Amino acid sequence: MIRPAAVAKESREVDRMIAFGPVPSRRLGRSLGINNIPPKVCTYSCVYCQLGRTRKMRIKRRAFYAPEEILEAVQDKVAKAREKGEVIDYLTFVADGEPTLDMNLGHEIGLLKPLGIKIAVITNASLIWQEAVREALLGADWVSVKIDSTEEAIWRRTDRPYGTLKLPSILDGMLEFAKAYGGELATETMLVKGLNDSDELLKGIAGFLARLRPARAYLSVPTRPPAEKWAQPPTEEIITRAYHILHERMDHVEYLIGYEGNAFAFTGNVEEDLLSISAVHPMREEAVAMVAMDKKKKIKYECNPCKPSVNRLPLPCVQACKAGAISHSW
Numbered sequence: 001m002i003r004p005a006a007v008a009k010e011s012r013e014v015d016r017m018i019a020f021g022p023v024p025s026r027r028l029g030r031s032l033g034i035n036n037i038p039p040k041v042c043t044y045s046c047v048y049c050q051l052g053r054t055r056k057m058r059i060k061r062r063a064f065y066a067p068e069e070i071l072e073a074v075q076d077k078v079a080k081a082r083e084k085g086e087v088i089d090y091l092t093f094v095a096d097g098e099p100t101l102d103m104n105l106g107h108e109i110g111l112l113k114p115l116g117i118k119i120a121v122i123t124n125a126s127l128i129w130q131e132a133v134r135e136a137l138l139g140a141d142w143v144s145v146k147i148d149s150t151e152e153a154i155w156r157r158t159d160r161p162y163g164t165l166k167l168p169s170i171l172d173g174m175l176e177f178a179k180a181y182g183g184e185l186a187t188e189t190m191l192v193k194g195l196n197d198s199d200e201l202l203k204g205i206a207g208f209l210a211r212l213r214p215a216r217a218y219l220s221v222p223t224r225p226p227a228e229k230w231a232q233p234p235t236e237e238i239i240t241r242a243y244h245i246l247h248e249r250m251d252h253v254e255y256l257i258g259y260e261g262n263a264f265a266f267t268g269n270v271e272e273d274l275l276s277i278s279a280v281h282p283m284r285e286e287a288v289a290m291v292a293m294d295k296k297k298k299i300k301y302e303c304n305p306c307k308p309s310v311n312r313l314p315l316p317c318v319q320a321c322k323a324g325a326i327s328h329s330w
Contacts, residue, residue, distance in 0.1 A: 018065065018073035022081055022088050026256055027186065027218065028120055028142070029089035032077055035096055036108065037064055042097035043126040045160040046148075047231040048190055050224040051096060059127065059162045061103040071111045078115060090142065092120040100127045106136030118142065122188075126165055129173035137177065144186040144218075145174055149196045150204040158196050171208060178212050185214045188256065191221050191242060197234040202245045210249040217246055220256040233257075 018035055025031040038056075041064075045054035074091060081088055091112055093099040100123050102108070109119055118141040125145035127133045137143050149155040152167040178185055189205055191197045209217050219242055221233035233239070239257070246253045 018070055019077040021077070022086055025090070025092070027144070028092060030087045031090045031092045031094075031120070032074070032081065032088045032117075034070065034074060034091060034093045034108075036070055036093055036099055036102045036105065037095035037097040039096040041101060042124075043101065043162050043165065044098070044124050045227070046124075046190070047158060047160065047195070047228040048192055048222040048226040050222075050226065053227045054097070056097075057162050058101065059165060061101050061127070061130075061132075063104050064102055065104075067104045067108045067111055070108050074112060075115070078117070088117055090118050090120045091115070092122060093140075094120075094122045098124055098126060100133045100136065103132070105133075106139055109136070109139040113139075120144070124159070125170055125174055126159075126161060128177055129169040134173065134177045134180070138181060138183075140183060142184045142186065143177075143181065144188055145177075145214075147174075147187050147189050147205055147208065149201055150208050151201060154196050154201060158190075158192060174212055178214070184216075185212075186216045186218060187212065187214045188218045188220055189242075189246075191219060191234050191239065193232045193234045193238075195231075197238050197242060199241070199245065202242050206246045206249040209246060214250075216252045216254055217250050218254050218256040219243060219246065223257060 019032060020035065021032045022030040023033060040051060040053075040055040041058060042054045043057070043059050045057060078088060078091075093105065093109075095102075099105060099121055105121075109121075112119055119139070120142040121137055121140045122144045123137070123146070125147075128137070128145065146159075148158045150167070150171065155161070155167045187209060189196075219239065221239065222231055223233070226232075234242075239255070243253055243255065
């Protein structure tokens with residue numbers, strides 16, 4: 001394990017962003033997310049990325065947070081979720097950037113195992129050609145790898161990788177990993193209109209999937225605002241055609257194009273929960289509105305211990321708020 005020489009002040013200030021949720025996941029049920037990478041540090045700058053263009057492109061792995069920091073953040077979220085009766089099906093490394101850039105990933109997975117919850121990693125697989133990365137991923141119960149194209153020119157236009165990355169090495173790394181992996185391997189292919197959705201390109205992906213033999217292959221399309229406005233989903237006809245092309249070579253192909261729903265879990269501080277979830281997992285307005293209303297319904301019970309029984313004296317929260325933003329009708 002490699003530790004950072006010192007945890008930066010900035011890292012300490014975003015502790016609350018390390019763990020978020022649980023959130024509804026179309027693949028994993030109720031997932032508590034783990035954000036082990038600072039904002040938009042990635043090996044790719046995908047045209048369809050819901051988090052915008054990558055600000056810091058890199059392929060050299062390093063330590064970002066101390067593993068104990070990640071463990072503490074996850075333990076805290078798990079405890080609060082369990083107190084509220086929330087179900088957690090997976091602890092999922094799904095970062096602002098590429099989670100395998102974290103050279104402590106394998107150790108962090110090991111630290112989280114005693115919590116007794118399955119662990120998932122959603123990776124673009126750009127570093128899977130490295131033995132150390134494959135070794136780290138072996139500890140997870142469920143791993144998803146990205147396969148947007150098997151043609152290098154199309155891959156570069158779609159995923160816009162770090163300049164020295166080579167697609168053949170990545171595909172070979174996936175095959176090596178699949179041979180050794182004992183958990184559930186899934187793939188995800190994001191279809192972008194007019195870019196990687198032709199029959200020829202889809203047949204290339206299907207042929208590779210037949211060799212990789214994942215448990216499931218997911219087809220997705222941009223459903224949230226993408227990094228590039230022109231990155232739009234294909235027509236329904238092409239999406240259906242893509243499904244059939246992949247299904248000819250694989251038994252388990254699924255669409256990943258529906259909305260997960262608004263069943264987000266909130267573990268206490270509504271503001272912090274909203275910030276930590278939306279930093280990685282964009283939320284629709286109606287989901288945020290539901291959270292605010294839920295808080296409004298609960299606040300009278302939270303305030304009840306201070307409710308005066310006889311004299312209406314100034315309340316502690318009113319006195320503490322110098323801006324005068326709090327008032328009571330009691």
